[in-house]
Amino acid sequence: MAKEITPRTQDYAQWYNDLVLRAGLADYSAVRGCMIIKPYGFAIWERIRDALDGMFKETGHSNAYFPLFIPKSFFSREATHVDGFAKECAIVTHYRLRNGKDGGIEVDPEARLDEELIVRPTSETIIWNTYRDWIQSYRDLPLLINQWANVVRWEMRTRLFLRTTEFLWQEGHTAHATAEEAVEETRKMLEVYDRFAREWMSLPVIKGVKTEKERFAGAIDTYCIETLMQDGKALQAGTSHFLGQNFAKAFDVQFTGVDGEREFVWATSWGVSTRLMGALVMAHSDDDGLVLPPRLAPIQVTIIPIYKGSESQTALREAGARLEQELRSAGVRVQFDHDDNHRAGYKFAESELKGIPIRLALGMRDLEQGTIEVVRRDTREKMLMQQADLAPKIIHLLEAIQVNIYQKALDFRNENMHRADSWEEFERLLDRGGGFISAHWDGTSETEELIKERTKATIRCIPLDNPVESGHCILTGAPSRQRVLFARAY
């Protein structure tokens, strides 16, 4: 069985780290809090990126690129925004090094910048400073831009993919003529994220609105998709913000309407990051390795030959290569693992570690009988199939796996979706494996904060399809109109 992976039940956090490292997704780097995304991990990210990018283009967005550095003065224009990010910014103060006295290298004190540059923690400010020049008339709207970029947030505590100092993401920044249109855009992109999570990542998510306390700094409303990990903790997988006219006012971005009146434009921003990689790992994987949804798996099928004597190698190579070609022609991402350095058993374990959805094993017995052993990663189910007309069966199986791991994750979430009607019940549920807890809340930030202090649980969101239901706040007993979703979160 898999070696060097801590079982989930023993230490979930360690299991996650072991998996990320052993499966070759990422590595620690020489820089605190910053990770190296390794080729296999990056290949998954590329698939995430390409799929999302296609969805953004379909919904009318164009990519652009804005600078990594933001003048400090830009940052201070939107007050709430500064407050939100001030404590986690990296700042560039100098632009030159020189040789030090002791033979080392030091910062040249002569080369101090007149105005310091902030390494972007997010790009609203520099983008809105630019939009001022791009937008004059209603004819320039809507402006639908996305950028794929790295950002830096100086976090106290980091974890591979889930929270790193530097991370990769996409940030959409749009400008609209009306509030309604901007809200619609915010919701539309939330739908895109929802669909992406379900269809590509096999990840069931809950769409909702953040409370004031959890809202993005500078936003009027923050929408989110929240998902549940196997340890019962919630993880925010994506956000979409309705920014109102906050940034337009801060950067004086106005347009002339059809009626000739000048008005501030309405804004949205939305993003998902490499954190999705963490969600992907934690949602589906097991003690033997990753379990990847076929649509995101860099390798969907691996063919492993089982030799017996040197003559069989030639025959198996030919048969394997033929199958590889057949599957590749059918659009399957396939690898023929004919490397003679390892035996089949090793390759089996390795393919499980890497989360390859389907493993095909081909031995002499199969050559004689025209069969092939097919093993799916998600259920471990072994099947003996006929080699003839294999591709359509494999494609069908890949689709079944995609659906199955979604269903499995959905079942898990449903099993861990609780309702609490009293404080005792609320605490008991949190102590018994967590999950989402739907409970009444009096709507105040004070109560929200108190609950967090006492239980570490936060309000993940107010679900979009939330029914109106009168009740009483689980903490204060004050009247409440609806339940909200609590959970301990990443």
Added chain:
RNA sequence: CGGGAUGUAGCGCAGCCCGGUAGCGCGCUUCGUUCGGGACGAAGAGGCCGCUGGUUCGAACCCAGUCAUCCCGACCA
């Protein structure tokens, strides 16, 4: 940023208490035999012991600082 732990070959570790110039397993290289769930044998290569400074005739070992990682808090996507 506080509390705790760790850092010795690519990986996992022993050696440190009691200072005398480094070892085990896996992996790697070569050759051979193997091959239906992490093969076996033989021969090799690989380390200024995280880094910097101090104590000492002599430091992986003792002391100080520093950097990094992990766990627990405060902060957050």
